[in-house]
Amino acid sequence: MNARHLLILCLAWSGAATAQVDYVSRYANNCAACHGVQGHSVLDGIPSLGGQSALYAITQLHLFRAGRRTSTVMNALSAGFNDADLRGYAAVIGTLPPPPAPQTVADAQRLARGRETAQRHQCLACHGIDGGGGKQVPRLAFQREEYLQSALKQFKAGTRIGYTQAMSEALSNVETGELDDLAHFLAHYTSAP
């Protein structure tokens, strides 16, 4: 499924939401098809939203709407959002439970390499010892691996910028070849014993 198909699918879902005013329903109608009913995405390239803070969610929606973060689907969807929509969707996202552990089996060597990279570059100093993020910083633990790969590469290349270049700077000393193992580690990361 490419981005255009997704867009059509998401828009079709949003068309179903006519009389709904509460954002729990709007999330179910407009977001869940791609991001999962509980914010647990099962689609390639689509991030899980579960466990993300409302502040992170609203910041990303704001950046999508302003065209400062690029995604064909999200730019198109958020273009029609007003401020109340941003608040409403973000509040709902902030209540979704963290995603479960991935079904895929982790590769011990890649995990070890990714862990070493994460430690050397202090990823969890900002993203939380449990990988759970906080405030405007996103949760990484159990996020979809291919989404993390793609996001890391965009930050590294400077094609994705948040409010500042903070992530691009954070990745300035990480070799591009290390990013996939880093994503593998984060996608399987849990601080639980």
Add this chain to the structure above:
Amino acid sequence: MKIRIIGATLALTLAGSVWAQQKTEEPAWAAGRPQSEQAMAMAPVPAFPIPTAVADLPLSKMKLPPGFKVEVWASNILDARGMRLGAKGTVFVSSLFVAGKIYAVVDKHGVREVKTIAENLMLPNGIEFYKGSLFVGTPKQIVRYDNIEDTLDKPPAPVTIYDKLPGDATHGWKTMRVGPDGKLYLPIGAPCNICLPDDEHGKIVRMNLDGTNVETVARGVRNTVGFDFQPATGQLWFTDNARDWISEDLPNDELNRVTALGQHFGFPFCHQGNFTDPQFGWGKNCADYVKPAALLGAHVAPLGMTFYTGKMFPKKYQGAIFIARHGSWNRTRKQGADVVVAFPDGKGGARTELFLSGLVQNNELLGRPVDVMQMRDGSLLISDDHNGAIYRISYGAP
């Protein structure tokens, strides 16, 4: 020949890796952070990406001295930061990370219309209005919009007057004023929480309005986000944000006064006039640097400041300095998020007094004052980037 090429490539590669090693990995604000659980939980929080609805603004929480009142002057201005007054009454408003815009607020018989006059700018915190033109400063360059008040709906393409600034995301944002000498004053902050800045950083400079003749006005300045010229003397006074992560209670942020060109105000060697830096202060003596005129509190983040010259407020405020304190992030118990007044003592010092307070409740910042600007009637506008609003403070009869 071949060997030479390989040699050159190797040299370039080495130079590249040295550069890469010098670049910091953790965000600049996190440098020096201790590993305690409390410290690890702290980080700067950007303004919320949506302005607060008028009805929800924290007006009823604000406390002022007797006789003063506060009202909402304008709202729905995302990330409202610096303010400057145009000759025809337009209030220009800058923003930072969250909005990246410059606004113009036009008062039409008490109804205030907010126009966006520039957008997609990098950290456009610095604005100044002078002789019909609006100057806008970003970390990299200074531009000028001519005849701006007559072209608010379709501003002209700006004229670049200077584009050789370092461009840092950290403390590279500007605050600007044209001095009594007709020159444009602006800071080039230290690109770090704590570091030894090169000669290009950690100072206030001035230049002619066409960008020529850049001179250093003050050195040893970490991150000033507000300054003004004392009307009686023409001397430059500025606020400076001190380093983080030493302690909950040290060092104090500063109010400083420049009495001679090129004076050094201590950063990174000496903080608050009497406290050598744990890392860069060894072998240094605070007596070698200009002492602050006043200490403004630890981590309170004093930003915009203005000398009061209006007639509306009681006489004691004549010549006093109103200072917006943005409020602390690098402190477990929040403080600041208010407006203080500094009364210069005529001997280089100043006594401070709390003016507007009440915005810290349950250890949360309900609003964050950024800039203070005097209106022609003597009332005072205060911007709040946290809520995307501007308040007006008046005294006596409405």
